[in-house]
Amino acid sequence: MESTETIRLRILEAVPGALLEVVPNGAPVGQPSLLVDPEHALAVARFLRDAPGLQFDYCSNVTGVDWLDREEEEIVRDRVAETGGEKKIEEPRKRVRPGYLEVVYHLYSMALRHGPLVLRLRTGNRTDRVRLPSLTPIWRSCEFQEREVYDLFGVVFEGHPDLRRILMWEGFQDYPMRKDYVEPDDYEYEPTPHDDVWEKARRHYPAPTVGSGGETSGNPGS
Amino acid sequence: MDVGLRSELQRHGIFVTTLEELYNWGRSNSLWPLGFGLACCAIEMIAASMARYDLARFGAEVFRPSPRQADLMIVAGTVTKKMAPQVVRLYNQMAEPKYVIAMGACAISGGPFKQGYNVLKGIDRYIPVDVHIPGCPPRPEALIHALMTLQQRIAAESLVGPNRPRHLRRDQPGEFPVPEYGSHDLIPPKNESIWRPPVIVRSG
Amino acid sequence: MLCLLDSDEVARLASVGLVLSHIGMDGGSTEYLTLGIFLVAACLFALMPLGLARLWAWRFAPTKPGPVKNSIYECGLESQGDAWRPFKSAYYLYAIVFLVFDVEIVFLLPFAVAFGGLPLGAVLAMMLFVLLVVEGLLWAWAKGVLRWS
Numbered sequence: 001m002e003s004t005e006t007i008r009l010r011i012l013e014a015v016p017g018a019l020l021e022v023v024p025n026g027a028p029v030g031q032p033s034l035l036v037d038p039e040h041a042l043a044v045a046r047f048l049r050d051a052p053g054l055q056f057d058y059c060s061n062v063t064g065v066d067w068l069d070r071e072e073e074e075i076v077r078d079r080v081a082e083t084g085g086e087k088k089i090e091e092p093r094k095r096v097r098p099g100y101l102e103v104v105y106h107l108y109s110m111a112l113r114h115g116p117l118v119l120r121l122r123t124g125n126r127t128d129r130v131r132l133p134s135l136t137p138i139w140r141s142c143e144f145q146e147r148e149v150y151d152l153f154g155v156v157f158e159g160h161p162d163l164r165r166i167l168m169w170e171g172f173q174d175y176p177m178r179k180d181y182v183e184p185d186d187y188e189y190e191p192t193p194h195d196d197v198w199e200k201a202r203r204h205y206p207a208p209t210v211g212s213g214g215e216t217s218g219n220p221g222s
Numbered sequence: 223m224d225v226g227l228r229s230e231l232q233r234h235g236i237f238v239t240t241l242e243e244l245y246n247w248g249r250s251n252s253l254w255p256l257g258f259g260l261a262c263c264a265i266e267m268i269a270a271s272m273a274r275y276d277l278a279r280f281g282a283e284v285f286r287p288s289p290r291q292a293d294l295m296i297v298a299g300t301v302t303k304k305m306a307p308q309v310v311r312l313y314n315q316m317a318e319p320k321y322v323i324a325m326g327a328c329a330i331s332g333g334p335f336k337q338g339y340n341v342l343k344g345i346d347r348y349i350p351v352d353v354h355i356p357g358c359p360p361r362p363e364a365l366i367h368a369l370m371t372l373q374q375r376i377a378a379e380s381l382v383g384p385n386r387p388r389h390l391r392r393d394q395p396g397e398f399p400v401p402e403y404g405s406h407d408l409i410p411p412k413n414e415s416i417w418r419p420p421v422i423v424r425s426g
Numbered sequence: 427m428l429c430l431l432d433s434d435e436v437a438r439l440a441s442v443g444l445v446l447s448h449i450g451m452d453g454g455s456t457e458y459l460t461l462g463i464f465l466v467a468a469c470l471f472a473l474m475p476l477g478l479a480r481l482w483a484w485r486f487a488p489t490k491p492g493p494v495k496n497s498i499y500e501c502g503l504e505s506q507g508d509a510w511r512p513f514k515s516a517y518y519l520y521a522i523v524f525l526v527f528d529v530e531i532v533f534l535l536p537f538a539v540a541f542g543g544l545p546l547g548a549v550l551a552m553m554l555f556v557l558l559v560v561e562g563l564l565w566a567w568a569k570g571v572l573r574w575s
C-alpha cells in the first residue's frame with residue numbers, strides 16, 4: 001500500500017479543495033491516519049473506494065472518540081525592546097482547545113489485500129455542531145456501526161438510511177460513551193467498593209452514629 | 223409421622239408417605255426450565271443439559287420454548303437494561319409455581335459489567351430469585367448443584383400453614399411490575415418490595 | 427372411550443359386570459346392563475383425574491391471573507395486535523405434503539426391515555404405494571405448492 005502521505009496527495013489531485021491532514025501516531029505501531037474535512041468526506045471516500053491501486057472496498061470498523069475541552073499550555077516567545085538592547089521573554093499562555101467528537105473509519109482493500117487506512121472525521125464541537133456525512137452510501141458495512149456511534153456518542157450522520165438507536169432503547173436521552181456521561185445512581189449495594197465506586201456507594205450509607213465506636217460491618221480499617 | 227416408626231415400617235417393606243411429600247417429590251424431579259439464554263453463561267447451561275453433564279438425570283432437561291409450560295427460569299447471562307423488561311415479562315407469563323435460578327456473576331450482580339451504563343445490577347432487583355450461582359461463568363456442575371439446592375428447597379416446602387411458599391398464598395402477587403424504559407434508566411430502577419439490599423454501615 | 431382402559435381394567439370391569447348381571451335380571455337385557463356399566467366406568471375413569479386435578483388446584487394452587495400473565499406470549503416482548511389472525515394457506519399445504527411423507531416413513535421402515543423375506547407381490551405392492559406418494563408430490567409440485575411466493 002502507498003504511504004498515507006502519497007494517498008493524501010493523490011486525493012488532493014482528485015478532490016480539489018479537500019482539507020486533508022496526516023495525523024501521526026506516536027504509538028509503537030506508528031499507523032498514521034488521515035483527517036478529512038466533513039464537506040469533502042463523501043467525495044474522498046468514493047475516491048478511496050474506486051481509485052485504481054487503492055480500492056478500499058471494505059470498511060471494517062467505525063468507532064467514535066470523545067475529546068473533551070482541553071487546556072493547552074503554549075509558550076509564547078517574544079522579543080521586547082528594552083533599554084540597551086533586546087530581551088527575550090518566554091511566557092506560558094493557557095489556551096482552551098474546544099472539544100469535539102471524532103469518528104474513525106478503518107478501511108481495507110479485499111481486492112488488493114492491503115490496509116488499513118484510518119480515516120478521521122471531526123465534528124465542530126460536542127453540543128450543537130455534531131453533524132457529519134454518513135459514509136454508508138459508500139460502504140454498506142458502516143450502517144450499523146454508524147448507528148452505534150450515533151447511539152453512544154451522539155454524532156448525527158447525514159445521509160444515513162436508518163439512523164436510530166441500536167443498543168439503547170428509543171427514548172433514551174444520554175450518550176453513554178461520552179466522557180461526561182453521568183450514569184444513574186444504583187450503587188445501593190456494593191459489598192466490595194473501591195476507588196470512585198467507593199465514593200458513589202458511600203452516598204447510600206446511613207450516616208454513622210456519633211460515638212458508636214465506628215466499625216459496624218465490613219471494610220475494617222477504612 | 224414419627225421417623226423411627228417410619229424406618230421400622232420400611233424395614234418390613236412398608237413405605238409410608240404423605241401427600242405433601244409425594245407432591246413435592248413429583249414437582250422437584252420434573253423442573254422444566256424455560257429455554258432462553260442471555261450471554262456466555264447460557265453456553266454453560268447448554269453444556270449442562272447435554273450428554274456430558276446430563277441435566278436429564280435430575281428431570282430438568284426439558285427446556286420449554288414457552289413460559290406457559292415452564293416452571294424454572296434460569297437467568298443465564300448478562301441482563302442488559304434493554305432486556306430486563308422482557309425477562310420480567312417472561313417471568314410473569316410463567317405459570318405458578320415458578321422458580322428462578324440466577325446463573326453467573328452478571329445475573330446476580332451485573333458482574334464484570336457492573337459499572338457499565340447498560341447492565342442491570344442483578345435480576346433480583348425485579349423478580350424473586352431462589353438460588354444464586356456465583357462464577358463467571360459457573361461450571362455446569364455449579365448449575366447442577368443449584369438445581370439440586372432448588373430441589374431440596376422444593377422438597378421442604380409445606381402445603382399448608384403459615385410457612386407456605388409464595389405461590390400457595392393468595393395474598394402474594396403472581397406477577398411483578400414490568401419496568402419501563404425511561405430517559406436515563408429503567409423506571410423504576412428496582413422493585414423495592416422484593417429487593418431489599420442489606421444495609422451496609424461503614425465509618426468514613 | 428373404552429380405549430382409555432388398559433386390559434386389566436377391562437377384565438376386572440367385565441367380571442364385575444358379569445357378576446352384576448347374574449345377580450340382577452336375567453334374560454335379554456343383561457348384555458345391555460354390562461354395556462351400561464362399562465359406559466359409566468369409562469366416563470368416571472376419564473373424568474375423575476380431571477376432577478381430582480381441579481380439586482387439588484382449588485385447594486392448593488390459587489390461580490393468580492393478571493394482565494401481563496394472561497397476555498399473548500411473544501417472546502417476552504409486548505405483543506402487537508391479536509393472536510387470532512389469518513395465516514397464509516400455503517402453510518397448510520406444506521403441512522399436508524409433509525404429513526404424507528411422514529406417514530410414508532411408517533410404512534417404509536418395517537418394509538425395509540423385512541425386505542429380505544418378502545415375496546414379489548409385497549414388493550410390487552410397496553412400489554405401487556411409493557408411486558402413489560410420488561404422484562402426489564408431483565401433483566403438488568405441478569400445482570406450484572412447493573414454490574413460496
Ligand code: SF4
Nearest residue numbers: 262326327328358359
Ligand atoms: S457471568 Fe461471566 S460468563 Fe456469565 S454472562 Fe456474565 S460475563 Fe458471561
